[in-house]
Amino acid sequence: MKLTIGHLYPDLLNLYGDTGNIQCLKKRLQWRGIEAEVIPCQSGSRVDFDRLDLVLLGGGPDREQELACGQLKEIRRDFEAYVRENGTVLAVCGGYQLLGNYYRTGVKTLEGLGILNIYTEWEPKRLVSNIILKSPLCPEPVTGFENHGGRTNIGDHSPLGRVLYGYGNTEESGYEGVLYKNVVATYLHGPLLPKNPAICDYLLERALKKKYGENAHLQPLSDRLEHIANHSIVARYYTSLW
Amino acid sequence: MWIFVRTIATEKMGLYMIQSGYMGLLYCPYILERGNVIMGANVELSNAEGNRGENGGLALRTRLAIHAAKLAGWWLRKWKKGGGAALPGYVARLVEPEILTHLAQAVRRQGKPIFVVMGTNGKTTTNSILCCILETEGSRVVINRTGANMLNGVLSALALAFDRRGCLKGDYVCLEVDENASAGILPLLQPDCVILTNLFRDQLDRFGEVELILEKVQNAIAAAPRAKLVVDCDDALLCSLLPRCENPVVTYGINQPVFAASARSDVREGCFCPFCGKRLEYDFFHYGQLGIWKCTGCGFARPSPDYTASEIQLQKGVWSFCLGNMRIHSKARAPYNICNTLAAYGAIRALKIPAPHLKEALEGFDYGNKRENRFCIGRMRIQLHLAKNPVGFQQKISLLLGEPGPKDLLIQINDAWQDGRDVSWLWDVDFRHLAGDGSGLASITVCGSRRYDMALRLKYENIPCRIAESLEQAVRQALRCGSENLYIIVNYSGLHQANRLLQELAEEGRGKEKPQKNESKKRSLEKGELLS
Numbered sequence: 001m002k003l004t005i006g007h008l009y010p011d012l013l014n015l016y017g018d019t020g021n022i023q024c025l026k027k028r029l030q031w032r033g034i035e036a037e038v039i040p041c042q043s044g045s046r047v048d049f050d051r052l053d054l055v056l057l058g059g060g061p062d063r064e065q066e067l068a069c070g071q072l073k074e075i076r077r078d079f080e081a082y083v084r085e086n087g088t089v090l091a092v093c094g095g096y097q098l099l100g101n102y103y104r105t106g107v108k109t110l111e112g113l114g115i116l117n118i119y120t121e122w123e124p125k126r127l128v129s130n131i132i133l134k135s136p137l138c139p140e141p142v143t144g145f146e147n148h149g150g151r152t153n154i155g156d157h158s159p160l161g162r163v164l165y166g167y168g169n170t171e172e173s174g175y176e177g178v179l180y181k182n183v184v185a186t187y188l189h190g191p192l193l194p195k196n197p198a199i200c201d202y203l204l205e206r207a208l209k210k211k212y213g214e215n216a217h218l219q220p221l222s223d224r225l226e227h228i229a230n231h232s233i234v235a236r237y238y239t240s241l242w
Numbered sequence: 243m244w245i246f247v248r249t250i251a252t253e254k255m256g257l258y259m260i261q262s263g264y265m266g267l268l269y270c271p272y273i274l275e276r277g278n279v280i281m282g283a284n285v286e287l288s289n290a291e292g293n294r295g296e297n298g299g300l301a302l303r304t305r306l307a308i309h310a311a312k313l314a315g316w317w318l319r320k321w322k323k324g325g326g327a328a329l330p331g332y333v334a335r336l337v338e339p340e341i342l343t344h345l346a347q348a349v350r351r352q353g354k355p356i357f358v359v360m361g362t363n364g365k366t367t368t369n370s371i372l373c374c375i376l377e378t379e380g381s382r383v384v385i386n387r388t389g390a391n392m393l394n395g396v397l398s399a400l401a402l403a404f405d406r407r408g409c410l411k412g413d414y415v416c417l418e419v420d421e422n423a424s425a426g427i428l429p430l431l432q433p434d435c436v437i438l439t440n441l442f443r444d445q446l447d448r449f450g451e452v453e454l455i456l457e458k459v460q461n462a463i464a465a466a467p468r469a470k471l472v473v474d475c476d477d478a479l480l481c482s483l484l485p486r487c488e489n490p491v492v493t494y495g496i497n498q499p500v501f502a503a504s505a506r507s508d509v510r511e512g513c514f515c516p517f518c519g520k521r522l523e524y525d526f527f528h529y530g531q532l533g534i535w536k537c538t539g540c541g542f543a544r545p546s547p548d549y550t551a552s553e554i555q556l557q558k559g560v561w562s563f564c565l566g567n568m569r570i571h572s573k574a575r576a577p578y579n580i581c582n583t584l585a586a587y588g589a590i591r592a593l594k595i596p597a598p599h600l601k602e603a604l605e606g607f608d609y610g611n612k613r614e615n616r617f618c619i620g621r622m623r624i625q626l627h628l629a630k631n632p633v634g635f636q637q638k639i640s641l642l643l644g645e646p647g648p649k650d651l652l653i654q655i656n657d658a659w660q661d662g663r664d665v666s667w668l669w670d671v672d673f674r675h676l677a678g679d680g681s682g683l684a685s686i687t688v689c690g691s692r693r694y695d696m697a698l699r700l701k702y703e704n705i706p707c708r709i710a711e712s713l714e715q716a717v718r719q720a721l722r723c724g725s726e727n728l729y730i731i732v733n734y735s736g737l738h739q740a741n742r743l744l745q746e747l748a749e750e751g752r753g754k755e756k757p758q759k760n761e762s763k764k765r766s767l768e769k770g771e772l773l774s
Contacts, residue, residue: 067519145663194702
């Protein structure tokens with residue numbers, strides 16, 4: 001078996017250790033004897049969605065995000081079709097915002113891909129914190145770090161999880177991220193996947209099932225270190241509250 | 243409870259002030275601290291005196307502030323050995339909020355140049371080299387202590403360097419200034435020369451993206467239009483400042499590839515032209531985004547450097563190079579120190595300061611400053627390195643891989659506020675170079691409050707490591723059964739503690755152990771570990 005992972009615009013959107021998510025996807029396939037190919041789709045190059053089983057869209061600084069936004073417009077239709085046909089996507093931070101209808105900053109409005117029916121508005125107070133969620137994707141809490149000025153209103157979409165510690169989508173809503181078809185969109189970096197292997201395996205399994213049918217499944221791995229790392233954050237910020 | 247302790251502390255401080263005979267002067271910060279009572283009286287006092295008093299051209303109030311700073315410095319030395327380097331500046335500013343402006347004016351009136359060093363990495367080293375060159379010429383130099391590079395730290399260094407008569411006890415002022423604090427410091431300081439070393443991503447949760455820092459630096463230098471800029475032109479981000487500022491500029495850079503592949507990571511800043519948005523093209527990279535670059539879209543390109551190091555060679559582990567016609571056999575073990583040397587050299591040349599003993603100064607300079615301390619414990623040689631951002635960490639990896647012999651590596655990652663609470667930057671460092679037998683690494687141990695994040699980072703490169711509860715435990719383990727070379731890489735909050743621990747262990751190894759003192763120190767170490 002083999003999965004092909006497309007990293008969209010790593011030269012523009014590479015903030016907050018996003019490459020760690022790619023590394024995690026790749027290694028967890030390889031450790032199970034599944035071939036993994038990573039295609040870094042540099043800006044300006046053509047993105048062939050037919051070849052991709054999993055797409056990662058990361059975050060970047062404002063100027064780079066604007067440049068990426070221009071590039072994404074050109075592949076909007078393909079990207080939309082990819083998601084409609086249950087393609088697997090992980091979008092983090094800026095990538096999450098770009099999947100929505102628009103991102104309004106203090107000075108201008110960036111038009112998004114409109115794949116998710118959400119919108120983001122910028123506020124001067126940045127939400128910077130460790131963050132812990134309870135997500136339907138995994139039994140243990142999801143941990144990460146958030147750092148965003150945008151407040152994302154997710155409308156009717158279901159969230160990735162309920163916020164146990166930290167801010168989340170808007171600081172007030174109590175929810176974080178979006179789960180839609182096989183799209184996981186979130187503000188969590190840190191990066192997200194290494195400390196939350198269940199989410200990584202969820203994405204990989206969705207991609208495998210789409211490609212090789214419902215019988216395809218992943219062998220369990222020893223995730224002792226991952227769980228200790230996850231638990232050390234939960235113990236520090238959440239359990240200690242009680 | 244806290245208020246009670248605070249009151250006692252303030253009362254006690256006031257008592258010391260009275261005892262020391264400075265009562266009249268030093269009562270000011272004390273009273274101000276308690277509620278800004280005599281502020282009005284103080285203003286009248288300084289106005290009556292006129293803004294230019296007789297003493298060294300300093301107003302009475304400024305002199306009061308200097309005295310207050312000195313008392314705070316004395317108090318620190320007596321009671322708080324080490325740490326708190328910013329307190330004198332804080333106290334001085336309580337007495338006279340405008341003090342930095344007045345002191346900087348006084349320095350200029352006395353005809354003494356002010357250098358400022360800014361940039362993500364290399365500030366301290368560049369400043370030390372500059373200081374060394376000037377001191378070798380017999381000059382006295384005022385510098386700020388490592389890390390004390392925000393407003394109060396800079397102010398402390400300056401205020402403590404004035405004597406009773408209001409004269410600066412030094413011929414030059416060399417200050418390292420944090421980029422993030424620069425917009426609040428440079429306009430007041432009006433330096434003669436500003437050295438910009440480089441800009442990389444650094445503690446994103448505290449300072450934000452590199453573009454924001456660039457903006458702050460731009461505002462800072464725009465407000466100091468007289469200052470001569472000394473800029474590393476290998477950094478396209480820094481060069482993007484040049485067309486937008488009025489300052490006179492000199493550049494330095496390295497034209498030949500000298501950095502090893504292990505010094506680079508694929509994650510870098512500013513891949514695109516800041517003016518037209520086209521991808522920058524590189525002949526080659528040094529490290530980070532530094533290299534020989536040009537934009538094919540708008541013609542924005544690396545200027546030919548005014549000062550460069552040529553014929554760069556690595557001989558027996560140290561770098562030698564030519565500055566003009568002068569060959570320098572430096573003690574630098576890492577190539578980034580050539581950049582730092584060039585920066586200091588460029589600044590000396592920019593201000594046309596005669597330096598006949600330059601060769602002697604540079605060849606004698608010990609690049610292993612406080613941040614790269616070396617220790618010997620028993621048969622083990624230990625090097626302590628600071629790495630606080632991905633580019634810095636990558637350089638340290640490259641440095642240790644270049645050193646001969648088997649070695650053990652100890653990495654301590656904390657997430658205290660000074661380090662940045664977000665440790666995702668560890669994934670921007672390319673650790674692949676540490677894998678495999680070629681690295682010469684016998685073992686890797688991780689510790690610190692984010693040791694599991696670090697261990698996980700290594701796991702995802704298939705690099706096994708040990709996890710230790712504390713730095714002390716890890717060092718002792720290495721002393722028992724490690725190879726002869728131990729490299730310790732820590733981020734900021736652990737540096738002081740690690741330094742102290744290693745000094746202590748070195749003393750212990752020499753048999754100069756003082757059991758009682760050690761016991762209490764050990765306890766405080768453990769406490770520090772818990773807190774961090």
